Every structure is written in C-alpha cells, then in structure tokens.
Amino acid sequence: MGTAEAALLNVAGLHKSYSGREVLRGVDLQLQYGEAVAIVGKSGCGKSTLLRIIAGLEKPDRGTVTSSRGSEGRGNVRVMFQDARLLPWKRVRDNVALNLKPVERDRAILALEQVGLQNRGDEWPSVLSGGQKQRVALARALASSPNLLLLDEPLGALDALTRLEMQQLIEKVWKEQQFSMLLVTHDAEEAAALGDRVISLTDGAITLDHKIELPRPRNRSHPDFIRAKQAILASLIVGEPDPGEE
Amino acid sequence: MTVTRLGSLRQTLFPWIVPVAAVTVWFAVTVTGHVPQRILPSPITVANSAIALTRSGELPRDLAVSAARAFSGLLIGGGLGFTLGFITGLSTTAHLVFDSSIQMFRTVPNLALLPLVIVWFGIGEEARIFMISAAVFFPLYLNTHHGIRSVDKGLVEMGSVYGLNRGGIFTQIILPAALPSILNGLRLALGTMWVTLIVAETLAAEAGIGTMTAQAREFMRTDIVLVGTIVYALLGKLADAIARLLERKLLPWNPAYSSRG
Numbered sequence: 169m170g171t172a173e174a175a176l177l178n179v180a181g182l183h184k185s186y187s188g189r190e191v192l193r194g195v196d197l198q199l200q201y202g203e204a205v206a207i208v209g210k211s212g213c214g215k216s217t218l219l220r221i222i223a224g225l226e227k228p229d230r231g232t233v234t235s236s237r238g239s240e241g242r243g244n245v246r247v248m249f250q251d252a253r254l255l256p257w258k259r260v261r262d263n264v265a266l267n268l269k270p271v272e273r274d275r276a277i278l279a280l281e282q283v284g285l286q287n288r289g290d291e292w293p294s295v296l297s298g299g300q301k302q303r304v305a306l307a308r309a310l311a312s313s314p315n316l317l318l319l320d321e322p323l324g325a326l327d328a329l330t331r332l333e334m335q336q337l338i339e340k341v342w343k344e345q346q347f348s349m350l351l352v353t354h355d356a357e358e359a360a361a362l363g364d365r366v367i368s369l370t371d372g373a374i375t376l377d378h379k380i381e382l383p384r385p386r387n388r389s390h391p392d393f394i395r396a397k398q399a400i401l402a403s404l405i406v407g408e409p410d411p412g413e414e
Numbered sequence: 415m416t417v418t419r420l421g422s423l424r425q426t427l428f429p430w431i432v433p434v435a436a437v438t439v440w441f442a443v444t445v446t447g448h449v450p451q452r453i454l455p456s457p458i459t460v461a462n463s464a465i466a467l468t469r470s471g472e473l474p475r476d477l478a479v480s481a482a483r484a485f486s487g488l489l490i491g492g493g494l495g496f497t498l499g500f501i502t503g504l505s506t507t508a509h510l511v512f513d514s515s516i517q518m519f520r521t522v523p524n525l526a527l528l529p530l531v532i533v534w535f536g537i538g539e540e541a542r543i544f545m546i547s548a549a550v551f552f553p554l555y556l557n558t559h560h561g562i563r564s565v566d567k568g569l570v571e572m573g574s575v576y577g578l579n580r581g582g583i584f585t586q587i588i589l590p591a592a593l594p595s596i597l598n599g600l601r602l603a604l605g606t607m608w609v610t611l612i613v614a615e616t617l618a619a620e621a622g623i624g625t626m627t628a629q630a631r632e633f634m635r636t637d638i639v640l641v642g643t644i645v646y647a648l649l650g651k652l653a654d655a656i657a658r659l660l661e662r663k664l665l666p667w668n669p670a671y672s673s674r675g
C-alpha cells in the first residue's frame with residue numbers, strides 16, 4: 169500500500185467491541201481524494217459502527233483513523249444519516265446554513281439550487297416529503313464544502329423511484345464538488361452504480377474489495393454492470409448455510 | 415372560500431353558545447323571582463356591583479394585589495422549577511442526586527402543606543406566596559426536565575458532526591426541542607396557580623379578590639361573591655390565552671399550531 173501517504177483517509181486495524189462482542193475485527197481502508205467507495209454488508213455487520221468511528225462519533229478500541237488534511241485528523245467531514253435529521257424549528261434554508269458564518273450564507277442558497285429545492289427555502293421541514301428532506305440534508309452537507317462525505321444508508325427509507333433520482337443527484341454533486349465519499353448501503357445495485365470501489369464487510373472484516381471501472385453514469389442493463397452487481401451479491405451471501413445458485 | 419369563512423364563523427361563534435345560554439337562564443330565573451336575590455342575584459345586580467366596585471377603586475386594588483401575588487409565586491416557584499428541571503435534564507449526576515427526592519415530594523398534595531406553612535410563616539403574605547410557588551414548581555420542573563431528557567439524540571449527534579460547539583448545541587437544538595414541553599408546563603402551572611391563589615386568599619388576607627369575596631360572604635352580599643368568582647374565571651381564561659399565544663408565537667414550526675409566520 170504505497171499510496172497510504174497520498175490517501176485522504178487512512179483507516180488501519182480498527183477493532184471495536186460492544187459488551188464483549190467484537191463488531192469490527194481489524195478493518196483497514198484507504199480512501200483517495202475524490203474517490204467514491206461503497207460499503208455493503210448484511211444488517212448488523214458493523215457498517216454504521218465503522219462510519220461512526222470515521223466520523224468521530226465513536227472511539228475504536230484499537231486502530232487509527234488518520235487524514236492527510238485537517239488538524240483533528242479528519243478534515244472537513246460531513247455525514248448523511250438514514251433519517252434526514254433536519255431541525256424542525258429552522259426553516260429549510262436555515263437548516264442548510266447550519267453552522268455557516270453569516271458571510272457564507274449564500275452557500276446555503278447555492279446548495280439548495282444544486283439539489284433543486286431553491287424555491288423551498290422558506291418552508292418548515294415538516295411540510296416536505298421524505299425524499300425532499302433527504303435532499304435538504306444533502307444540501308446541508310454540501311453547503312460546507314466537505315472533503316469527505318459519509319453516507320449511512322441515506323436512501324434506505326425512500327421508494328424505488330425517489331431512490332433512483334437521489335442516486336443520480338448524489339453522483340452529480342459528487343462530480344461537481346469532487347469530494348471523497350463513503351457510502352454505506354445494503355443495495356448491491358446502488359453500490360455498483362455509485363462506487364469506484366465496492367467493499368464488502370462480513371462479520372466485522374473486509375471480505376471483498378472490488379474496483380468497478382465502468383463509465384459514468386452507469387448503464388444498469390449493461391452486462392458488465394450486471395456482472396459487477398452479481399459479484400457484490402455473491403460476496404454478501406458468503407457464509408450463508410445455503411448459498412443457492414447465484 | 416365561503417366554506418372556510420363559514421368554518422371560521424363557527425370557530426368564533428360556537429364557543430359562545432354555552433355562556434350566552436347560561437346567562438339567559440340565569441336572567442330568566444332571577445328576574446321572574448323564582449330564586450331569591452339573596453341566593454342568586456340577577457345578572458344586572460351583579461353587573462351593577464361590578465361597576466360600583468370598579469368606580470370605588472376596590473376591585474382594581476384587589477385585582478392588582480391578587481395578580482402581584484400570583485405572579486410573584488409563579489416567578490419564584492416557576493423559575494426554580496425551570497432551573498432545576500434544566501439542570502437535572504442536562505446532567506445525569508444532578509438527575510441522580512435530585513430527581514427521586516423531588517418526585518417524592520410531588521406526591522404530597524399541595525394543600526396538605528397548609529398546616530406546615532402556617533407553622534412556618536403564619537398566615538402572612540409569605541405563606542401565600544410560598545403556597546403558590548410550591549404549586550407551580552412541579553409542573554414546570556417535570557415538564558422542563560422531561561422536555562430536555564427526551565430531545566432526539568440523533569439531532570444532537572448531527573449537531574456535533576456539523577461542528578456545533580456545546581453552546582450551539584444547547585441554543586440551536588436542546589432548547590428549541592424542549593420548548594413545547596416547557597410551555598405545556600407553564601400552562602399547567604398557570605392553572606394550579608389560580609386554584610392555589612383562591613385557597614390562599616380565602617383563608618386569610620388583607621386584600622385580594624379572595625378576601626373581597628370572603629368578606630362579602632359574611633355580609634351575605636352574594637352579588638359581590640359572584641363578581642369575585644367571575645373575575646377568577648376571567649383571570650384563568652386570560653392566563654390560558656397568554657400561554658396559548660406564547661405557544662403560537664414561539665412554536666410556529668410546530669404543525670400543531672398551523673399558523674404560517
């Protein structure tokens with residue numbers, strides 16, 4: 169791994185247990201500048217724990233998270249959660265401008281434009297649909313120009329069509345702003361559509377690190393795409409008592 | 415358009431049906447002489463007494479004394495309940511130290527404190543203000559405490575990921591999240607405040623609406639007793655209206671208060 173010094177994020181030997189049960193057992197991961205990495209894995213395999221440690225919300229038992237930029241070892245990291253976590257008492261625009269300095273407030277307006285909600289800035293979050301709320305959450309993350317965006321199944325609760333739109337939107341803003349992103353998902357197709365690399369987590373360890381070198385935006389009916397998707401699915405089924413025919 | 419106008423007409427008119435009917439019945443039974451004036455004076459007599467008491471300055475003075483009493487109690491007891499609720503809501507240590515003791519005293523009915531209060535303070539102004547303070551303390555303590563404890567942890571976590579410091583998390587997340595519960599506590603406190611005020615004033619006082627009615631009762635001036643009772647009802651209604659206005663002004667984002675600000 170000679171690229172470790174050049175990487176934006178370097179995760180090494182992460183271990184984490186909750187009440188004696190090992191959730192992460194030695195996770196190593198590097199993320200390059202501008203790279204999009206998708207993390208897949210069955211529910212409960214430790215994906216959120218990994219993301220929360222990277223975000224600094226949780227401390228690992230062992231191992232390190234270092235970043236080549238930023239004093240706290242992380243640089244400018246933003247997180248999108250499965251629920252939008254908007255503040256109900258702030259209007260949409262003020263939610264996006266959360267913790268921006270007064271002089272930076274037009275960034276909030278630009279970010280709302282990026283997600284196509286420029287004329288909803290005066291509304292209360294409670295009137296928005298689930299998909300719109302997640303767009304506002306995305307705008308909030310973009311407004312502070314992160315160099316790393318962590319996404320923990322942000323589209324899991326959306327209907328299929330809205331999810332597809334959001335995937336396209338995330339890809340678009342990722343290209344525009346060129347941040348690195350780490351996307352946790354349980355959807356093999358989403359991982360194959362958005363990841364430069366797909367990592368599969370099984371029982372707290374990485375079992376697959378698969379580069380996807382298809383042109384973007386990816387054609388989901390192309391045989392190469394379907395093959396990539398099936399490789400991801402197969403990695404998810406490893407360890408099951410009855411793997412079936414996949 | 416017409417449907418909504420009709421709807422708002424309903425909203426403003428219908429709550430008046432019962433009071434108007436009550437006064438009409440009251441008028442009917444008293445004017446016809448079915449009920450003696452000593453038991454129930456007619457609405458006109460009561461209105462005249464109210465006017466006379468206002469002209470003489472007696473009613474405004476008693477009203478001012480009662481209101482000052484009520485709000486001193488609210489300020490002392492409510493302020494204490496609010497502050498302690500905040501501290502025990504934010505700090506687990508303070509919660510462990512104080513909460514179970516406070517919860518224990520909550521089960522003592524307010525009026526059961528009366529003998530003790532008389533022993534401590536006599537029947538002076540301190541006793542009355544103490545009674546009111548004790549009564550408003552609990553609703554504000556409990557609701558502030560509960561409001562802060564039940565703040566969505568996910569929002570706090572989001573705030574820290576987005577770089578808010580402790581002060582920012584407090585003012586932008588915890589306080590607004592707890593506000594609906596705090597205002598609800600205030601509304602409950604205003605309710606118990608009036609009840610306690612009435613009891614405290616009827617017991618013994620030099621001035622105040624309760625004293626006015628207690629004295630009037632001795633002279634069988636039922637009309638003045640009724641004036642006092644109606645004033646109490648109006649004060650209660652006024653306090654409730656203020657609490658509702660505060661909710662509407664401070665919580666415009668809450669879908670329960672559908673006003674668009």
Ligand SMILES: Nc1ncnc2c1ncn2[C@@H]1O[C@H](COP(=O)(O)OP(=O)(O)O)[C@@H](O)[C@H]1O
Nearest residue numbers: 186187191209210211212213214215216217218
């Ligand atoms: N704060 C916590 N306390 C105790 N156990 C936890 C905690 N957070 C996560 N876990 C456990 O760790 C395991 C992995 O959780 P998580 O990382 O959320 O999985 P995933 O996101 O992959 O579904 C689960 O079994 C979960 O119950």
Ligand SMILES: [Mg+2]
Nearest residue numbers: 215216217320
């Ligand atoms: Mg998870």
